[in-house]
Amino acid sequence: MRLAEFILANVEPILGEWEVFARSIGAGENLDQLALRDHAGKILEATARDMRSPQTAAERAQKSKGQENAPESSGLDGASDLHAIDRLSLGFDMLEVMSEYRALRASVLRLWHESAPDPHERDLDDLTRFNESIDQSLSKAVASYAKRVNQARDMFLAILSHDLRNPLGAIAMSAQLLPTVIDDKAEVLECGRMVSRSAEVMEHMISDLLDYTRTRLGTGMPVDPAPLDLETLGRELYDEFRASHPKRKMIFQASGDLHGQWDYDRLRQAISNLLGNAIQHGSAEFPIRLSLGSEGSFVFIAVHNGGEPIPAGELPRVFDPLIRGSSVDRPRKNRPGSIGLGLYIAREVAKSHHGRIDVVSSGGEGTTFTIRLPRGGAPRVSQPILDAEHIDTM
Amino acid sequence: MILIVDDQKDIGTGLERLLRYAGHEAVSVTGGAEALAMLHVRKPALLVLDVNMPEMDGLTVLKAIKEHDELKDVRIAMYSTDTHAETITEARRLGAVDFLVKGTIGFDKLVARICELAGEPNGQAS
Numbered sequence: 001m002r003l004a005e006f007i008l009a010n011v012e013p014i015l016g017e018w019e020v021f022a023r024s025i026g027a028g029e030n031l032d033q034l035a036l037r038d039h040a041g042k043i044l045e046a047t048a049r050d051m052r053s054p055q056t057a058a059e060r061a062q063k064s065k066g067q068e069n070a071p072e073s074s075g076l077d078g079a080s081d082l083h084a085i086d087r088l089s090l091g092f093d094m095l096e097v098m099s100e101y102r103a104l105r106a107s108v109l110r111l112w113h114e115s116a117p118d119p120h121e122r123d124l125d126d127l128t129r130f131n132e133s134i135d136q137s138l139s140k141a142v143a144s145y146a147k148r149v150n151q152a153r154d155m156f157l158a159i160l161s162h163d164l165r166n167p168l169g170a171i172a173m174s175a176q177l178l179p180t181v182i183d184d185k186a187e188v189l190e191c192g193r194m195v196s197r198s199a200e201v202m203e204h205m206i207s208d209l210l211d212y213t214r215t216r217l218g219t220g221m222p223v224d225p226a227p228l229d230l231e232t233l234g235r236e237l238y239d240e241f242r243a244s245h246p247k248r249k250m251i252f253q254a255s256g257d258l259h260g261q262w263d264y265d266r267l268r269q270a271i272s273n274l275l276g277n278a279i280q281h282g283s284a285e286f287p288i289r290l291s292l293g294s295e296g297s298f299v300f301i302a303v304h305n306g307g308e309p310i311p312a313g314e315l316p317r318v319f320d321p322l323i324r325g326s327s328v329d330r331p332r333k334n335r336p337g338s339i340g341l342g343l344y345i346a347r348e349v350a351k352s353h354h355g356r357i358d359v360v361s362s363g364g365e366g367t368t369f370t371i372r373l374p375r376g377g378a379p380r381v382s383q384p385i386l387d388a389e390h391i392d393t394m
Numbered sequence: 395m396i397l398i399v400d401d402q403k404d405i406g407t408g409l410e411r412l413l414r415y416a417g418h419e420a421v422s423v424t425g426g427a428e429a430l431a432m433l434h435v436r437k438p439a440l441l442v443l444d445v446n447m448p449e450m451d452g453l454t455v456l457k458a459i460k461e462h463d464e465l466k467d468v469r470i471a472m473y474s475t476d477t478h479a480e481t482i483t484e485a486r487r488l489g490a491v492d493f494l495v496k497g498t499i500g501f502d503k504l505v506a507r508i509c510e511l512a513g514e515p516n517g518q519a520s
Contacts, residue, residue: 173409
């Protein structure tokens with residue numbers, strides 16, 4: 001059977017193999033079957049159609065060299081664009097998208113070879129056309145992915161500049177007030193406090209940004225684990241949040257052995273970010289619950305809030321600050337003193353302790369973020385862009 | 395009296411103090427619900443309203459005031475970092491008398507403009 005016909009006759013088995021691979025990629029492990037397959041079937045069908053369409057020697061030469069004016073299959077391009085954008089929104093990075101295409105190519109060729117072990121002289125032509133189509137589809141997907149990332153990055157910078165303007169404005173106001181109030185010691189002191197608070201807010205934003213760039217560059221979040229009583233830390237944060245948000249009802253629960261080796265500052269940062277997120281997004285009608293517990297060699301930290309759930313489509317990307325719930329036209333609103341990196345940093349803190357963070361959200365149950373950490377908390381020197389297991393399967 | 399609504403407390407109190415030292419009575423609150431409650435007690439000459447606020451954003455507060463028979467005459471000026479044309483157009487459509495962008499106007503001019511909108515010439519107590 002010619003390869004194009006084989007692909008069209010075996011879309012399901014090919015997608016089955018591809019799905020197993022996509023699920024093995026970090027971002028894909030929590031996705032359902034539909035989300036994993038999304039446009040893969042259309043890419044396969046468009047690839048087969050492209051292979052069957054007539055092609056001159058000159059067109060082939062252009063295509064194989066990846067030239068910009070190479071003939072394009074509109075079906076192929078459309079499916080690739082959509083697939084890349086969907087993958088980005090689901091939290092796949094560019095290498096993961098590329099590795100999916102490599103896996104698709106490998107799945108098709110393995111199944112085709114198994115179906116007809118004896119090679120035919122036409123096979124080389126089919127193989128060449130197939131590779132050209134997949135390469136074209138891949139380059140379209142990468143271009144589409146990169147374009148969308150650049151748009152998101154521009155929007156993120158716009159949000160950052162907006163958010164920095166508030167504390168900067170408070171500092172400027174203090175400078176404006178000082179000459180007027182210079183003889184009033186209490187007012188001068190208040191101006192000083194205002195400058196100090198605003199500087200602290202800006203420092204916090206810039207620290208978050210540095211953490212973000214450091215982890216995105218692949219060097220990982222540095223941690224310094226030391227013996228820690230998680231219950232003491234949890235209660236400290238609970239007391240602080242209750243004091244700073246007196247109108248919100250909060251519940252603190254702790255059970256089991258909560259001792260282990262973790263980085264105090266980083267864990268404090270992660271839990272604080274989750275509590276801040278619950279304050280910002282949770283309904284004031286429902287209490288915010290901070291629960292700490294023990295599960296054998298692991299501990300968990302769960303922060304729950306009631307109110308509107310996170311839309312199911314946004315759950316996989318809720319930890320990605322460049323993508324999450326925003327658009328260029330209507331950027332999301334961050335809470336005061338935050339540039340919207342809280343959940344991302346909470347995830348990186350969990351990962352740097354060899355732990356993980358999960359989120360569940362529904363209309364009836366509200367939203368719960370849960371960090372699970374091993375008690376050991378060995379320091380993580382650096383975090384590779386792709387985990388070793390992903391490279392093995394590429 | 396000029397009422398300022400801004401979830402960034404230092405911005406609200408800072409502007410309140412600038413206005414007070416310019417000779418005007420000013421009060422600041424940090425949320426829309428608190429502002430609405432205050433309006434039922436005393437109507438200000440001008441409400442200076444932030445846009446991006448948690449729980450109840452500025453446009454929602456603006457709409458609620460303009461739809462309320464007893465409050466709809468309150469003059470409202472938006473004061474925000476949000477420079478999206480869509481936001482500014484919507485604020486104007488809902489009845490805001492001005493849209494002042496944070497960080498783009500010097501404080502002397504800001505105070506003068508707020509006083510002008512409040513109908514309180516600068517330097518005169520209300």
